[in-house]
């Protein structure tokens with residue numbers, strides 16, 4: 001199957017499985033797993049922070065970051081469509097007693113500085129204390145500009161807030177812009193990175209920050225049930241991804257461009273944007289249920305909805321892209337050339 005539903009669907013390669021099979025392991029809750037320790041240190045170093053923490057998922061990494069930055073009854077500011085606010089099951093409230101203050105995005109995905117300033121509450125016992133600004137890069141595939149990140153994190157720090165970056169796809173931003181991961185993480189007190197998206201590992205995220213912060217985060221990870229034992233097996237898969245799958249993200253971005261260009265030739269499809277490894281489409285609603293089935297019968301998985309996105313990744317080849325464009329053209333009876 002050619003699976004364009006998400007970049008989470010990648011399967012570990014044979015080389016990655018071999019690295020996992022050969023990993024030296026120990027009990028990581030006791031701090032005995034050398035593979036995890038080395039991986040945490042390498043990721044922290046790459047982002048220019050002093051410590052790292054390996055977690056099973058990006059959701060847990062973000063939640064641990066929220067609970068480490070904010071006490072109960074305190075508040076974080078995040079975009080209305082950010083993953084940390086919208087797509088993590090309300091964990092901040094349910095498990096952390098933390099209030100979310102969602103704010104609108106600008107068309108480019110950023111949060112206007114004036115909006116941020118207005119959203120930071122003054123020192124008044126009526127209000128939840130505003131404690132944290134959480135940004136996301138890439139946001140819906142869009143690269144958030146470095147200059148903006150610098151202004152927003154400076155503004156937050158000037159108001160006494162901490163800053164967190166949900167960098168689930170920060171490596172896509174790095175490859176797309178040529179900026180280093182360190183440059184992209186500057187200004188943030190904590191950064192969360194995922195290895196199970198386009199990087200192709202089966203699971204694993206790393207939260208990085210300064211040592212004291214990560215020591216406190218490590219306690220919350222245990223509280224939330226994220227302390228894992230011989231988990232060097234997973235960290236070895238992530239380490240393999242970090243060593244071998246970062247530069248190739250450029251291929252995914254080129255594939256997304258080719259997919260967008262091909263689909264733009266079909267009258268019934270409106271390509272609304274193509275950012276890093278994501279193509280955003282408007283499809284005629286009447287076709288959606290039939291289109292899904294028609295494509296699935298040709299070995300293509302995508303969410304056919306009036307507004308949808310296709311995501312390229314490690315398991316999608318250039319031939320797959322040509323095949324998908326051709327299958328779509330055939331479905332809509334457009335000339336194939």
Ligand SMILES: *Cc1c(COP(=O)(O)O)cnc(C)c1O
Nearest residue numbers: 057058059060083136166168194
């Ligand atoms: C995928 C993702 C996460 C984490 O998701 P998990 O499925 O819990 O690993 C966090 N933030 C963003 C922006 C994501 O895309």
